[in-house]
Amino acid sequence: MKVRRIVANLAAADVGAAKRFYQDALGLDPVMDHGWIATYGAPATMNAQISVATEGGSGTPVPDLSIEVDDLDEALRRMRAAGFTIEYGPADEPWGVRRFYVRDPFGKLVNILAHA
Numbered sequence: 001m002k003v004r005r006i007v008a009n010l011a012a013a014d015v016g017a018a019k020r021f022y023q024d025a026l027g028l029d030p031v032m033d034h035g036w037i038a039t040y041g042a043p044a045t046m047n048a049q050i051s052v053a054t055e056g057g058s059g060t061p062v063p064d065l066s067i068e069v070d071d072l073d074e075a076l077r078r079m080r081a082a083g084f085t086i087e088y089g090p091a092d093e094p095w096g097v098r099r100f101y102v103r104d105p106f107g108k109l110v111n112i113l114a115h116a
Contacts, residue, residue, distance in 0.1 A: 006048045017105040025082045063111035072114040
């Protein structure tokens with residue numbers, strides 16, 4: 001048996017609010033929408049992973065999601081342009097990533113990162 005994918009499920013009263021953050025700002029593709037659930041992704045490039053942590057590193061809280069991007073500066077620009085508040089960073093971390101924290105429309109803490 002092989003795990004084919006891992007999907008984070010976020011409870012939300014308004015599924016449509018995800019579009020501005022996950023599709024418009026991050027550029028993920030809508031891969032499923034049944035009205036009561038919408039899934040965004042980049043099917044050709046995603047890997048299945050799950051992390052368990054006691055902290056988020058550098059004294060930060062554990063984020064609800066971590067999303068790796070290829071251009072952190074562009075992700076940061078898009079989040080700011082969309083009006084999302086950056087809660088941490090951008091920071092160059094000692095373990096080789098540059099990252100920032102932002103909250104999605106549902107209050108979930110999202111770690112946006114790029115490897116050095």
